[in-house]
Amino acid sequence: MESKLIRLTVNGREEAVVADPLATLQDVLRDSLELTAVKSGCGQGGCGSCSVLVDGELRLSCLTLAERVEGAEITTLEGLNETNAIVPLQQAFVENYAAQCGYCTAGMVMAAKALLDRNPAPSRDEIVEGLSGNLCRCTGFAPIVRAVEQAARALSGEEAS
Amino acid sequence: MPELLRPGSVDEAAGLIGSHGAAAAVLAGGTSLLREIWPSDAGYLIAVDGLGLDRVEARDGGWSIGAAVPLRALREAVPIPALQAATREIGGPAVQNMATVGGNLFARAPFGDLAPALLALGADLVFASADGEATQPIDAFYAAWSDGAPPRAGLLIRIELDEPAGASAYLKCARRRYSTPSVVTVAACVETDGGTVSAARVALSGASAAPFRCGAAERAVIGSALDDAAMAAAAAAAEAAVTPATDPVATDWYRRRMAGVFVRRVLAQLA
Numbered sequence: 428m429e430s431k432l433i434r435l436t437v438n439g440r441e442e443a444v445v446a447d448p449l450a451t452l453q454d455v456l457r458d459s460l461e462l463t464a465v466k467s468g469c470g471q472g473g474c475g476s477c478s479v480l481v482d483g484e485l486r487l488s489c490l491t492l493a494e495r496v497e498g499a500e501i502t503t504l505e506g507l508n509e510t511n512a513i514v515p516l517q518q519a520f521v522e523n524y525a526a527q528c529g530y531c532t533a534g535m536v537m538a539a540k541a542l543l544d545r546n547p548a549p550s551r552d553e554i555v556e557g558l559s560g561n562l563c564r565c566t567g568f569a570p571i572v573r574a575v576e577q578a579a580r581a582l583s584g585e586e587a588s
Numbered sequence: 589m590p591e592l593l594r595p596g597s598v599d600e601a602a603g604l605i606g607s608h609g610a611a612a613a614v615l616a617g618g619t620s621l622l623r624e625i626w627p628s629d630a631g632y633l634i635a636v637d638g639l640g641l642d643r644v645e646a647r648d649g650g651w652s653i654g655a656a657v658p659l660r661a662l663r664e665a666v667p668i669p670a671l672q673a674a675t676r677e678i679g680g681p682a683v684q685n686m687a688t689v690g691g692n693l694f695a696r697a698p699f700g701d702l703a704p705a706l707l708a709l710g711a712d713l714v715f716a717s718a719d720g721e722a723t724q725p726i727d728a729f730y731a732a733w734s735d736g737a738p739p740r741a742g743l744l745i746r747i748e749l750d751e752p753a754g755a756s757a758y759l760k761c762a763r764r765r766y767s768t769p770s771v772v773t774v775a776a777c778v779e780t781d782g783g784t785v786s787a788a789r790v791a792l793s794g795a796s797a798a799p800f801r802c803g804a805a806e807r808a809v810i811g812s813a814l815d816d817a818a819m820a821a822a823a824a825a826a827e828a829a830v831t832p833a834t835d836p837v838a839t840d841w842y843r844r845r846m847a848g849v850f851v852r853r854v855l856a857q858l859a
Contacts, residue, residue, distance in 0.1 A: 560680015
C-alpha cells in the first residue's frame with residue numbers, strides 16, 4: 428500500500444508526515460513527530476494512555492486514523508505549555524504523588540484537562556467519571572483524583588483573583 | 589491490510605457497501621472496528637465522516653439522529669432518561685466522544701449497550717442502499733440477526749425517535765462502575781393509566797445472541813399495578829426468555845440471574 432502525505436496541526440504547529448494510509452494518530456505522533464508523552468498502552472481503547480485532544484475533545488489516538496484528523500487541532504501533553512514548563516494541573520499531580528511508574532500519567536493529565544476545560548469545578552464523582560477511561564495500575568487512583576481536585580481549586584482561585 | 593475509502597456522499601457510501609458486500613466494513617468512530625480490524629478479513633473500510641450524518645435534528649414530537657452522532661453529542665441533544673444513562677455507560681469520555689450511535693447498534697456482545705435503550709424507546713432505523721431509503725423498526729432489525737451478527741441491510745443513516753409517551757429507565761450490570769463490558773443491560777419504558785400499566789417495553793442486551801425486546805416480561809406488567817408481584821413476575825419471565833452465553837465477563841448462569849435482577853430493578857425505578 429502506498430504511503431501518503433498527511434498534514435496535521437499538532438500543538439499549534441503545521442506538520443507534514445509521510446505515513447501509511449491506515450497509520451494511527453498514535454503512530455504518527457510518537458514515531459514521526461517524536462511526541463512520546465503519547466503512550467502506547469493497550470491499542471484497544473481500554474487504557475487511555477494514548478489520550479490526546481482533537482479540537483479540544485478527548486480522543487484515543489490509538490483508535491484514530493491520522494488521515495481522518497487532517498485539519499483538526501491536535502494537542503498532546505507536550506503542547507500544554509509553549510515553554511515546556513509544567514502547568515498547574517501537572518504541578519498538582521507532582522504535589523499529590525499522583526504518578527508512580529508514570530506510564531498512565533500523560534493520558535490522565537489530558538483526560539483531566541478535557542474535564543476541567545468543560546467543567547472547571549467538578550465534584551469528586553464527576554472527576555472519577557472524567558477519568559474513567561484511563562487506567563492506572565500503581566496509584567490506586569486516589570492520589571490522581573486528589574490532584575485533579577487540587578488543580579480545580581487552583582484554577583477556580585485563579586479565575587476568582 | 590484493508591483499503592480506506594472516503595466516499596463524498598451517502599449515495600456513494602451506500603453504493604460502495606452494496607458493491608463490496610461482505611468485504612466492506614463501515615468505519616465511523618473506530619472504537620470497535622479499528623481494534624478488531626487487523627485480524628479481520630475486511631478488504632475495504634468505508635469512512636462515513638463528512639457525510640452529514642453527525643447531526644441530531646429535533647422535529648415535531650421527536651428527533652432525527654444521524655447514525656454518525658457521537659454518544660456524548662446524543663446525550664447532550666436528547667433528554668430522555670434511558671438514553672442519558674445508556675450513553676454514560678459505554679466506555680469513558682474519550683470513547684463517548686468518538687463512538688457513534690450507529691456504530692454501537694452494530695457492536696457485538698458483550699458490547700452494544702445502547703441497543704436496549706433504543707429498543708425500549710421504540711426507535712426506527714433508516715437505511716440507505718442502491719434501492720433508496722428503507723425504514724425498519726429496531727426490534728425487527730435485531731430479530732434478523734443470526735449468530736450474533738447483523739444482516740446486511742445497507743448503510744444505517746439515521747435513527748428516528750419519537751418523544752416517549754411513558755417514563756424510561758436504563759441499567760447496566762457490569763464488573764466495574766465505568767468503562768467496562770456488560771454482564772447484561774436492561775432498559776424499560778412504561779406508560780401508566782390511573783396506576784395501571786397500559787403499555788410497556790422491556791429490552792435486554794448481553795443476555796441473548798442479539799439485543800431483544802422481552803415480550804414475556806412486558807406482558808407480566810401490562811394490566812396491573814407496577815408492584816412487587818408484577819416486577820417479580822417480569823423478572824422471572826426475563827430469566828426464562830434469555831439465552832445467554834458464557835464468556836470471560838460472565839457465565840451464562842450469572843447472566844440469566846442478573847437479567848432477572850436487573851429487569852426488576854429497572855422497573856422499580858419507574859414504579
